[in-house]
Amino acid sequence: MRYWLMKSEPHDVSIDDLAARPDHPVAWTGVRNYQARNFMRDQMAIGDLALFYHSGCKEIGVVGVVEIASNAYPDPTQFIPGAYYFDPKATQETPRWFSVDIRFVSKGTLIPMAALRAEPDLAELRILAKGSRLSITPVERADFLLLQKWLAE
DNA sequence: GCCAACGTTGGC
C-alpha cells in the first residue's frame, strides 16, 4: 500500500464536493502530465490513501484524505473531440492518459503550506520542492501519518 | 496579474 498527495483546485473539485457525496467515487480525469500519469497507471492500487491538497486558491494546503477506489483506466476525456482534454494523438487502442477513481475518506482542519514548510520532518515532501508542479506525488508513510494526525486536530 | 520554473513541441 502506498501513500500519495493529490492536488486539486477547489473551484474545480474541492474536498467539500467530495464530502457531499461520500459514497460516490469520483473519476480523476484530466491529468496530462506523464509523470503523474505513470504514478496512476503503474503504482497506484485500490486502497491506497492520498492527502487531498487545495491549490490555486486562497487557502492553500492539505484539507483531507481520499482513497484510491479503482485501478487505472483510460481517461475518457481524451477521446472526446472538442472537449478541453481531447488528445488527437490518443486512440482507443493506444490511450495516452489514464484516470483513477477516488473516494472521500475524511476532511480535516486545513494544514496551510506555511505549516508544511515549517516542519523539518516534512522537508522531503515533493510538493515543497522548488518549482514542483506535479499534481500527483508519492508521500512517505511517516509523512502521511503525521499529516493525517494534524488533520484530525 | 506577475513571474519563476517546468514540460512539451518542433525545426534543424
Next chain:
DNA sequence: GCCAACGTTGGC
C-alpha cells in the same frame, strides 16, 4: 538529439 520557443502551473 539538441535547444529555442512556447504554453502551463501555481504561489504570491
